[in-house]
Amino acid sequence: MSVPRAGLDAATITAAGAALADEIGFTELTMGKLAERLGVRSPSLYKHVASQDDLNRRIAALAYAEMADALGAATQGRAGRDALAAAAHALRDFVVTHPGRYASTVGLTPTGPDDPVATASLRGLGPFEAVLRGYDIPPEKMTHALRALRSTFHGFANLEATNGFQWSTDVGESFEWLIDLIDHGLRHAAGRE
Amino acid sequence: MSVPRAGLDAATITAAGAALADEIGFTELTMGKLAERLGVRSPSLYKHVASQDDLNRRIAALAYAEMADALGAATQGRAGRDALAAAAHALRDFVVTHPGRYASTVGLTPTGPDDPVATASLRGLGPFEAVLRGYDIPPEKMTHALRALRSTFHGFANLEATNGFQWSTDVGESFEWLIDLIDHGLRHAAGRE
DNA sequence: CTCCTTGGCTAATTGAATTAGCTAAAAGCT
DNA sequence: AGCTTTTAGCTAATTCAATTAGCCAAGGAG
Numbered sequence: 001m002s003v004p005r006a007g008l009d010a011a012t013i014t015a016a017g018a019a020l021a022d023e024i025g026f027t028e029l030t031m032g033k034l035a036e037r038l039g040v041r042s043p044s045l046y047k048h049v050a051s052q053d054d055l056n057r058r059i060a061a062l063a064y065a066e067m068a069d070a071l072g073a074a075t076q077g078r079a080g081r082d083a084l085a086a087a088a089h090a091l092r093d094f095v096v097t098h099p100g101r102y103a104s105t106v107g108l109t110p111t112g113p114d115d116p117v118a119t120a121s122l123r124g125l126g127p128f129e130a131v132l133r134g135y136d137i138p139p140e141k142m143t144h145a146l147r148a149l150r151s152t153f154h155g156f157a158n159l160e161a162t163n164g165f166q167w168s169t170d171v172g173e174s175f176e177w178l179i180d181l182i183d184h185g186l187r188h189a190a191g192r193e
Numbered sequence: 194m195s196v197p198r199a200g201l202d203a204a205t206i207t208a209a210g211a212a213l214a215d216e217i218g219f220t221e222l223t224m225g226k227l228a229e230r231l232g233v234r235s236p237s238l239y240k241h242v243a244s245q246d247d248l249n250r251r252i253a254a255l256a257y258a259e260m261a262d263a264l265g266a267a268t269q270g271r272a273g274r275d276a277l278a279a280a281a282h283a284l285r286d287f288v289v290t291h292p293g294r295y296a297s298t299v300g301l302t303p304t305g306p307d308d309p310v311a312t313a314s315l316r317g318l319g320p321f322e323a324v325l326r327g328y329d330i331p332p333e334k335m336t337h338a339l340r341a342l343r344s345t346f347h348g349f350a351n352l353e354a355t356n357g358f359q360w361s362t363d364v365g366e367s368f369e370w371l372i373d374l375i376d377h378g379l380r381h382a383a384g385r386e
Numbered sequence: 387c388t389c390c391t392t393g394g395c396t397a398a399t400t401g402a403a404t405t406a407g408c409t410a411a412a413a414g415c416t
Numbered sequence: 417a418g419c420t421t422t423t424a425g426c427t428a429a430t431t432c433a434a435t436t437a438g439c440c441a442a443g444g445a446g
Contacts, residue, residue: 040425147349153348181375201393223434234396237395244435
């Protein structure tokens with residue numbers, strides 16, 4: 001009796017896992033549910049990914065890569081406050097649209113410098129670096145500025161994603177306000193010594 | 194044969210859980226390990242807490258309360274950039290000293306406005322509000338400013354806690370730089386219209 | 387001293403990850 | 417086409433943590 005193969009591979013599984021995580025929530029993602037989604041039994045997944053942790057890392061790496069692309073596209077041809085706002089909005093959109101993917105990136109400690117997660121998260125910084133280039137930050141301060149941008153926008157995204165904001169005051173407005181705050185801070189930083 | 198009771202209650206269990214989470218990592222915290230630490234069998238814990246999720250929420254609420262106390266103490270009698278820096282450092286210290294407690298607060302969606310987690314996290318904002326009072330922020334912008342502070346410092350703490358910073362450039366220095374950035378941003382916000 | 391509530395225990399259930407070992411599908415080779 | 421080898425998917429079995437059921441004694445109330 002011919003039963004054709006499913007034709008799975010790590011990339012397909014990772015993509016399906018990311019999609020499912022977006023639908024049902026990252027913490028709800030399970031090998032069993034993912035297998036079912038792919039029309040396969042859970043042990044079969046282990047022919048392509050080593051473990052659930054491995055799967056999670058692959059999803060996170062994918063998410064970082066997609067974020068980098070989205071940020072890169074959004075900031076193309078823009079500079080200064082314009083680029084900053086575009087990057088911030090692109091990141092926020094990504095988190096809203098792909099909550100599961102985003103959650104996969106939160107709280108994952110890279111195992112080492114060669115970990116795909118580490119590499120991908122580094123690559124995700126590229127667009128932020130491009131944004132900063134428009135601010136004349138002294139080169140030796142670049143790292144600080146980069147870290148500041150990451151902290152700020154990931155912090156906001158994270159709070160928003162977990163319902164951390166309680167009152168009803170418009171969150172979008174707060175976001176614009178935050179962009180202004182950072183813009184002025186960076187502009188000032190460009191000036192000092 | 195008299196076997197004396199352990200004399201547990203929810204508060205004791207929560208405290209022990211928080212301490213254990215700090216030691217072995219929040220994700221490693223398990224009902225079994227916690228029970229063992231308390232010299233009791235795991236089903237016994239269910240006489241005091243409803244589930245692991247319930248336990249996690251209690252730990253998170255405890256963590257928020259402790260953070261609020263630490264921030265409050267640190268900012269006592271300070272104002273302006275001074276208060277800002279004190280709050281930021283206190284938060285960072287807390288995260289470094291109590292990684293498990295901090296992790297418990299990340300990614301927990303409050304179940305409702307009456308959720309102890311929600312209440313405690315709100316209470317945790319008090320000190321930030323006090324800091325902002327030293328900046329003459331227009332009252333209608335206060336919410337935005339509060340959200341900005343939370344985003345920024347939680348974002349930094351989170352990245353640091355998960356090894357998100359890769360290069361060796363001194364993280365403490367980046368932290369100081371970030372404080373400056375926010376300080377100038379807030380000062381500017383106080384001025385505009 | 388007796389009754390009643392309640393905290394802790396053992397045994398059993400459930401659900402998810404993961405491993406072992408089998409078989410047939412693909413892919414290569416002649 | 418036939419033969420061999422690799423490998424993807426399957427079922428069965430294991431492990432481990434959460435949780436529930438049901439028992440019993442400890443400790444407080446009268």
